[in-house]
Amino acid sequence: MSNLDPSSDRFEIGGENLIPKVGSVESGSEKPANDVRKGDDGLDDIRVRIGTLLKTETVSLLFGAGASLDCGGQLIGAIPLAIEQALQKEGITGESKPRIRRWLLLFYLALRHCSGGDSSPVTRDAILNRRQQLNGNSPSPLKVNFEHVLAQLHRWRAALPATGGRLRIAGSPGVDAEAEDLDTALKQSTHALGRACDLPTAGKEVGLATFKTLVRKLLTRPLNLKRVNVFTLNYDTLVEQAADAEGVVLLDGFVGTQRRVFRPESYEQDLYFPAETTEGRVHRFDRVLHLHKLHGSITWRANEPTIDDPYGIQSEPFNAASSKPLLIYPTPAKYGETLDSPYSELFRRFAAALTRPQSVLFVIGYGFGDEHVNTIIRQALAVPSFTLVIVDPAPQSAFVQTLREQKDCRVWIAEGQTIGTLAGFVEHVLPDLRDEEIRKKVLATHRALSKSHASEGGEASGS
Structure with a gap:
């Protein structure tokens, strides 16, 4: 039995809320039995509708950062505490007389330039005081978008030649940076982001159960339909871990056993096994999903392209101490990098899946902040048979608001703390067919x- 909150939980199709309005109750009291039945009946109807979507020819999912929150994932609308703590650990040396490395000061200077105020620490004493706050109980994150800080560092670095050079910017505080220090600031920041994506974090392992349940339910689709496509913008390996636990084969674009290299043509492969007859018949293996990591992964490594590794990308287990992830970081170069291999191939497949007839896309934990992704979804909405299902506890993006205003019956929105999260949607809404x-x-x-x-x-x- 569900615990819907009718004041926040909504399931809209074309602007119409399918969850019945039930009477409010005082805190601590029980809902009337007829109200509970109304809520459950509404969810039953929604589950049947979602089940119909799952039976369409092409079903795809798109995960954003919000899908990983229950496993300790980080949002970058503010400076993630785990990332700032990692930067301070690397950038402050010595205990009796702590020394602030130049690159760490540049990180905080970039943060100050992005904030437009004087709240960020840019002096030695202020940075050390911030370290005490981070080591205390319940520190507050700095309210500056991490993406903007990295963008500022990249702009400063772009003003200098490839090697050498010095950047001076007048102001209070001013900037005096060498190219080497800016390179180190960018390297440390992006590596800290990669390490923060090694999920689940300690104490958050229970969140992985949601991904396992999701995988099990997706595999109940009829076998005559196309394999489910899982597209993710996240660098973590939660989908891979869930698939391993459930004995599911992921076709992720890599081939090989000891040496796994990226060969996107492997997405065209499928798995069958012989029937127990002598007639030469085969059965389709049912435990298979397609995984496309649109922005890369903490398990990807860059190598020199060779004749047997044309993309120069290998996949190997993540090592937080020594790995150098091949990722698309949230920087001004992001949109340009998506035009290069292998990202161009992955985004081509994303667009192809969405624009097929009778295609459905479930968007979970994505705030519609990447324009190159939004463009493909816009193109898909031009296909009359396309259906978009948005799962978000509190959708606020202009993209979603515009869709809501259109009252398009092809746009379904699940929101609220019960059904608008990955865990709630999988438990209460996504059916086992x-x-x-x-x-x-x-x-x-x-x-x-x-x-x-x-x-x-x-x-x-x-x-």
Whole structure:
């Protein structure tokens, strides 16, 4: 039985909320039984509708950073505490007389330039005081977008030649930076981001159970349909870990056993096994998903391209101490990097999946902040048979608001703390298709009995 909050939980199709409005109750009291039934009936109807979508020919999912929060993932709308702590650990040396490395000061100077105020620490004493705050109880993150800080560092670095040079900017505080210090600031910042994506973090392992349940439910689709496409903008390996735990084969674009290299043509492969007859028939293996990591992964490594490794990319287990992840970091170069291999190939497949007839995209934990992703979704919305399902606890982007204003019945929105999160959506909304037929029959019987009871009541009152 669900615990829907009708004041925040909504499931909209074309602007119409399908969750019944039920009476409010005081805190600590129980909901009336009829209110609970209304909420559950509404969810039953929604599950049936979602089940119908899952039976369409092409089903895709798109994960953003919000999908990894329950496993300790980081949002970069502010400076993630884990990343700032990692930078301070590397950038402050000595205990009796702490020394602030130049690159760490440049990071905080970039932060100050982005904030437009004087809240960020840019002196030795202020940085050391910030370290005490980070080591204390419940420190507050600095309210500056991490992406903007990296962008500022890149702009400063772009003003200097490839090697050498010195940048001086007048102001209070001023900037006096050598190219080497800026390179180190960028390297340390991006490596800290990569290490923060080694999930789940300690104490957050339970969040992985949601991904396992998701994988199990996706595999209940009929075998005659195309494999489910999982597209993710995240660098973590939560989908891979869930698939391993469930014995699922991921076609992720890599081939090989000891040496796994990127060969995107492997997405065209499929798995079959012989039937127990002598007629030469084969059965399709049911435990297969397609995984596309649109922005790279903490497990990807760059190498020199060779004849047997044309993209120069290998996949190997992540080592936080020595790994150098090949990622698209949130920098001004992001949109340009997506035009290069292998990202161009992955985004081409993303666009192809969305623009096929009878295609469905579930967007979970993505705030529509990447224009190169939004452009492809816009193109898909030009296809009449495309359906977009947005799962977000509190959608606020202009992209979603514009869609809402159109009241397009192809746009479905699940929001609220119960059904607007990955965990809530998987538990309460996403059906197990093996149970769907039974659920349909139960729902039809319940509705028929309700109508019959209502008509009998009307006749009795009129007699």
